[in-house]
Amino acid sequence: MKILPEKTVERLSQYRRTLNNYVAEYGKSRIYSHELAALLNITAVQVRRDIMFIGYTSVQRKGYNIKDLIQVIGNIIDSPDSINVAVVGYGNLGKAITTYFAGNRPKLKLVAAFDIDPKKVGSEVNNVKCYSIERMREIVALNDISIAILTVPTHAAAEMAKVLIQTGIKGILNFTTVNLHVPSNIYLEEYDMITSLEKVAYFVKHRPLG
Amino acid sequence: MKILPEKTVERLSQYRRTLNNYVAEYGKSRIYSHELAALLNITAVQVRRDIMFIGYTSVQRKGYNIKDLIQVIGNIIDSPDSINVAVVGYGNLGKAITTYFAGNRPKLKLVAAFDIDPKKVGSEVNNVKCYSIERMREIVALNDISIAILTVPTHAAAEMAKVLIQTGIKGILNFTTVNLHVPSNIYLEEYDMITSLEKVAYFVKHRPLG
DNA sequence: ATCTTTTTGTTATAAAAATAACAATATTGA
DNA sequence: TCAATATTGTTATTTTTATAACAAAAAGAT
Numbered sequence: 466m467k468i469l470p471e472k473t474v475e476r477l478s479q480y481r482r483t484l485n486n487y488v489a490e491y492g493k494s495r496i497y498s499h500e501l502a503a504l505l506n507i508t509a510v511q512v513r514r515d516i517m518f519i520g521y522t523s524v525q526r527k528g529y530n531i532k533d534l535i536q537v538i539g540n541i542i543d544s545p546d547s548i549n550v551a552v553v554g555y556g557n558l559g560k561a562i563t564t565y566f567a568g569n570r571p572k573l574k575l576v577a578a579f580d581i582d583p584k585k586v587g588s589e590v591n592n593v594k595c596y597s598i599e600r601m602r603e604i605v606a607l608n609d610i611s612i613a614i615l616t617v618p619t620h621a622a623a624e625m626a627k628v629l630i631q632t633g634i635k636g637i638l639n640f641t642t643v644n645l646h647v648p649s650n651i652y653l654e655e656y657d658m659i660t661s662l663e664k665v666a667y668f669v670k671h672r673p674l675g
Numbered sequence: 676m677k678i679l680p681e682k683t684v685e686r687l688s689q690y691r692r693t694l695n696n697y698v699a700e701y702g703k704s705r706i707y708s709h710e711l712a713a714l715l716n717i718t719a720v721q722v723r724r725d726i727m728f729i730g731y732t733s734v735q736r737k738g739y740n741i742k743d744l745i746q747v748i749g750n751i752i753d754s755p756d757s758i759n760v761a762v763v764g765y766g767n768l769g770k771a772i773t774t775y776f777a778g779n780r781p782k783l784k785l786v787a788a789f790d791i792d793p794k795k796v797g798s799e800v801n802n803v804k805c806y807s808i809e810r811m812r813e814i815v816a817l818n819d820i821s822i823a824i825l826t827v828p829t830h831a832a833a834e835m836a837k838v839l840i841q842t843g844i845k846g847i848l849n850f851t852t853v854n855l856h857v858p859s860n861i862y863l864e865e866y867d868m869i870t871s872l873e874k875v876a877y878f879v880k881h882r883p884l885g
Numbered sequence: 886a887t888c889t890t891t892t893t894g895t896t897a898t899a900a901a902a903a904t905a906a907c908a909a910t911a912t913t914g915a
Numbered sequence: 916t917c918a919a920t921a922t923t924g925t926t927a928t929t930t931t932t933a934t935a936a937c938a939a940a941a942a943g944a945t
Contacts, residue, residue, distance in 0.1 A: 468881050471874070472932065478873040483854060497892070504854050506863075509892090510934060517894060525893045526941045542873060544880040550872065558775075561768035561826075565852070565868055573876055612875055616771075636879040638872055642775070644693060644714050652878045653716075656871055658775055661864055662760065662848055663688040663752060664681070665822055666783055668862045669846040670754040671678050682902065707922070719922090720904060727924060735923045736911040 466520075466541070473515050474542060479505060480515070481538045484531050495528040543572035549610045553625055554617035555580035555588070555595045558640060562614055563590045576608045581621070598628070605632040612636040619643055676730075676751070683725050684752060689715060690725070691748045694741050705738040753782035759820045763835055764827035765790035765798070765805045768850060772824055773800045786818045791831070808838070815842040822846040829853055 469477075483504050487496065498516070499509040516529070521537040523529045552559045555578045566575045578595040580586060586597045596604050604610070613629045615622060615637055622641040629637065636652040639645055647653050679687075693714050697706065708726075709719040726739070731747040733739045762769045765788045776785045788805040790796060796807045806814050814820070823839045825832060825847055832851040839847065846862040849855055857863050 469877075470931070471878075474874050474877050475870050478870040479854075479867065482852060482869065499892085506854065506856065508934075511932095513893065514895090514933085523893070524941075525939075526891060528892080542877050544876065548876050548879070556771065556774075557767040558771035561766065561771055562868060564767065566872075570869075573873065611879060612872070614872070636875040638875050642692060644689075644716065646716065652875055652882060654871055654875045656868070657689065658772060658866070659692065659780075660685050660688040661866055662776075662822070662824070663783065664684050665846040665848050665862055665864045666754065666758050666760075667679075667684050667752050668681075669758070669821060672862060680901070709922085718904070721902095723923065724903085724925090733923070734911075735909075736921060738922080 469518055469541070473518050476505070476507070476511070476515050477519065477538050477542050480512070481535055481542075484535050488531055488535075494531055496531050496534075497528040500528075539572070547572050547574055548612060549574050549576045549608050550612045550614065551576065551605065551608075551610045552578040552593070552614045552616060553580075553601075553629065554615065554621075555582075555585045555590075556616065556618075558616040559614075560590050562616065562640075563593050567591050576610060577604050579604075581617075598625075601628065602632045605634065610634065612638065614638045614640065615645075616640045679728055679751070683728050686715070686717070686721070686725050687729065687748050687752050690722070691745055691752075694745050698741055698745075704741055706741050706744075707738040710738075749782070757782050757784055758822060759784050759786045759818050760822045760824065761786065761815065761818075761820045762788040762803070762824045762826060763790075763811075763839065764825065764831075765792075765795045765800075766826065766828075768826040769824075770800050772826065772850075773803050777801050786820060787814050789814075791827075808835075811838065812842045815844065820844065822848065824848045824850065825855075826850045 480501060483501065484496070487493070487504065498512045502509040502512045516534070519537055519541045521529070521534060550573060552562055552575065559578060563575060563578065575593055578593050579598050579601050580595050581598050583597070585595050588595045611634060613634045615625060617625050619641055622643040623645065626637060626645045626647065630647060630651060634651070636654070637645070637647065638654050638656055640656050642657065642659060645653060690711060693711065694706070697703070697714065708722045712719040712722045726744070729747055729751045731739070731744055760783060762772055762785065769788060773785060773788065785803050788803050789808055789811050790805050791808050793807070795805050798805050821844060823844050825835060827835050829851055832853040833855065836847060836855045836857065840857060840861060844861070846864070847855065847857065848864050848866055850866050852867065852869060855863060
């Protein structure tokens with residue numbers, strides 16, 4: 466299949482989670498595009514267009530079969546084989562992410578954490594165990610980890626990214642406020658809390674009231 | 676001034692932080708567009724265009740005066756009066772954000788935290804004190820808090836957002852995985868870690884190698 | 886049975902964002 | 916002094932994303 470637009474991938478992830486919650490809460494088996502849209506504060510057209518992208522079709526006028534749709538989304542955005550993930554930096558943020566991550570994501574598994582602090586090594590949150598940085602290469606290889614979530618302090622970020630890339634990781638989700646530089650075969654996603662907050666501040670002040 | 680594109684606002688926030696770090700590290704006073712671009716993994720045109728948006732001009736061929744540029748960015752994205760922010764939910768994530776927030780942001784102040792857990796009430800991280808939810812209305816009014824960072828557990832998110840809006844908050848940065856619904860005069864920014872991670876997973880698998 | 890309504894799927898259009906192209910100008914060096 | 920070069924500022928173009936418009940089909944109403 467052709468590669469999907471970035472924004473569509475983001476929304477598909479959200480559709481899936483929203484649909485799972487919706488089933489759990491209301492027990493319905495079908496949903497209209499405008500209903501799903503309302504749950505996400507977007508438009509029904511947007512939903513239908515995204516669903517068109519992944520090639521799922523329902524019977525007209527009956528809404529989408531939720532179970533099927535969840536499955537099709539999974540076939541598209543999940544990889545066939547499970548992907549293993551590690552958290553690097555096991556402070557408050559690393560632990561928070563581990564907690565957020567709990568839940569049934571059959572194709573995406575948080576399998577290890579790393580920290581330089583000997584006091585943290587050996588600790589566990591949600592069955593995710595913390596190893597020393599020295600053992601990173603070994604543990605990454607052993608568990609076939611391909612994505613790292615980087616939550617170390619600012620001063621350690623660049624060096625840690627370098628080490629991670631040496632271990633053979635393929636993607637980094639960067640929570641630090643440092644601008645990382647990675648080879649072009651590594652997928653880098655920046656996740657910048659301060660920028661998000663400054664953006665909220667700007668639009669709270671400047672946005673036309675509506 | 677005309678309202679800026681969303682992406683430009685995001686980058687301006689990043690330019691400012693990057694420039695501050697750059698000055699601290701290298702002590703230079705000027706920077707070329709392509710140098711700033713390289714630090715952020717974007718193009719020089721992008722930088723120049725954003726700088727054009729905010730109306731700053733340098734002398735051609737000499738690069739930008741860093742100190743001036745930082746100041747102009749501040750004039751644009753900061754509000755003239757300081758904006759006060761609260762963290763709602765003082766678990767691992769709330770505390771992590773408080774730590775990230777430390778640093779000199781003269782116009783954006785994290786002034787309070789709230790939590791329902793009596794054990795957390797009264798605790799402090801980085802001089803940010805935690806109050807009980809019951810005192811929210813009072814503390815928000817007293818400190819003129821206009822933005823809330825929502826980091827409570829999933830099941831509490833919707834109700835907490837409702838209460839926050841009643842207290843008169845104007846913007847919410849939502850870290851929970853719940854789809855919130857807010858009146859149109861409230862600026863809502865979603866910050867979804869799981870979606871970001873699923874996106875990395877998708878592009879690690881599907882992106883053309885480059 | 887036929888008309889009306891509702892909802893999907895798709896094509897067409899618009900808006901936002903990024904990139905390219907290039908004129909203008911300062912600097913360097915012959 | 917004058918040509919070559921480097922860099923900014925801006926307009927033009929392309930790409931990406933979102934919205935609008937609407938045909939097709941199912942369901943219900945008359």
